[in-house]
Amino acid sequence: MNKIAQFQEAEIIDGRAHAEDVRREVREKAAKMKATHGITPGLAVVLVGNDPASEVYVRSKGKQAVDAGMNSFEFRLAESTTRDELLCLIERLNTDPEVHGILVQLPLPKHLPSTLVINAIDPRKDVDGFHIANVGMVGTGQDAIVPCTPLGCMLMLRAYHPDLRGKTALVIGHSNVVGKPMARLLLNADCTVMIAHKSSTNIPELARLADIVVVAAGVPGLVKADWIKPGATVIDVGINRVPAPELGLQEDSSARTKIVGDVDFNGVSRVAGAITPVPGGVGPMTIACLLANTLSACCHLSGIDDSPFQID
Ligand SMILES: Nc1nc(=O)c2c([nH]1)NC[C@@H]1CN(c3ccc(C(=O)N[C@@H](CCC(=O)O)C(=O)O)cc3)C=[N+]21
Numbered sequence: 001m002n003k004i005a006q007f008q009e010a011e012i013i014d015g016r017a018h019a020e021d022v023r024r025e026v027r028e029k030a031a032k033m034k035a036t037h038g039i040t041p042g043l044a045v046v047l048v049g050n051d052p053a054s055e056v057y058v059r060s061k062g063k064q065a066v067d068a069g070m071n072s073f074e075f076r077l078a079e080s081t082t083r084d085e086l087l088c089l090i091e092r093l094n095t096d097p098e099v100h101g102i103l104v105q106l107p108l109p110k111h112l113p114s115t116l117v118i119n120a121i122d123p124r125k126d127v128d129g130f131h132i133a134n135v136g137m138v139g140t141g142q143d144a145i146v147p148c149t150p151l152g153c154m155l156m157l158r159a160y161h162p163d164l165r166g167k168t169a170l171v172i173g174h175s176n177v178v179g180k181p182m183a184r185l186l187l188n189a190d191c192t193v194m195i196a197h198k199s200s201t202n203i204p205e206l207a208r209l210a211d212i213v214v215v216a217a218g219v220p221g222l223v224k225a226d227w228i229k230p231g232a233t234v235i236d237v238g239i240n241r242v243p244a245p246e247l248g249l250q251e252d253s254s255a256r257t258k259i260v261g262d263v264d265f266n267g268v269s270r271v272a273g274a275i276t277p278v279p280g281g282v283g284p285m286t287i288a289c290l291l292a293n294t295l296s297a298c299c300h301l302s303g304i305d306d307s308p309f310q311i312d
Pocket residue numbers: 057103104105106107128148239259278279280281282283284285286287
């Protein structure tokens with residue numbers, strides 16, 4: 001036995017490979033949709049302002065939609081866009097028969113009311129699953145559009161835990177985009193669910209009880225090895241850009257950063273049974289699930305019963 005084998009190393013959950021599987025299924029179903037019904041699923045992405053990180057995501061979403069055989073419509077609006085201008089665009093997209101999915105990139109500039117804007121989207125086209133109608137339906141266990149990041153986490157969890165019933169799960173973070181919907185999905189799957197957040201005082205103790213830990217806290221390296229029950233599954237939703245002095249030779253100072261998650265990966269991967277890396281874990285699945293949601297929305301809007309991605 002070599003020395004490395006003294007450590008129990010977690011299985012690394014390959015988000016890129018899972019995302020590729022999802023994209024292949026979407027591509028096949030989109031091609032079938034075109035061949036049998038003459039319909040090409042269309043995704044509209046709206047970006048207000050010019051945040052460079054958002055630019056990168058929006059470009060990636062558009063490119064992957066096209067690769068999957070869909071139409072991509074990108075709307076880049078000035079930082080100074082008014083609420084009425086944005087609502088007017090959304091109304092146009094709501095009634096456009098070529099658009100089946102609408103995503104408004106968040107966060108919006110401060111002067112725009114995101115709740116109002118999100119709730120102006122036709123809930124059948126709300127491929128982020130952020131509209132109150134979709135939130136309410138997921139919350140009551142009804143079929144609805146499920147937010148992309150929690151959906152991606154569930155699909156990866158399902159690959160390791162075909163039966164989630166009775167598993168103890170801890171969600172760290174209670175945002176509307178990840179923590180809350182994640183907890184609702186785990187509850188719908190009959191997990192015993194704990195939700196911790198900034199004001200929680202006993203997160204390590206709660207984590208030690210958990211078979212599944214999902215972290216979306218935005219704190220680099222928050223989750224430590226001694227919090228984790230041996231063999232637990234750890235899903236790291238964090239995307240944190242931190243300084244990387246080891247890349248000190250780069251000329252451009254913005255290149256001297258790297259992306260890390262909310263989990264101390266090196267420590268935790270010695271204790272956990274399975275763990276998602278950052279990058280290459282939840283992130284790629286988020287975009288793949290956006291495509292899946294767009295295809296589902298297209299099927300639903302067109303009255304075609306071919307909804308592909310079951311999580312329960
Ligand atoms: N309405 C809305 N819906 C979103 O889904 C949404 C949003 N707004 N605003 C911004 C966040 C962020 N987000 C990511 C998607 C993919 C990666 C991703 O693929 N990340 C790669 C690394 C990317 C890199 O290197 O920068 C990875 O984790 O491997 C990351 C982040 C979606 N978001």
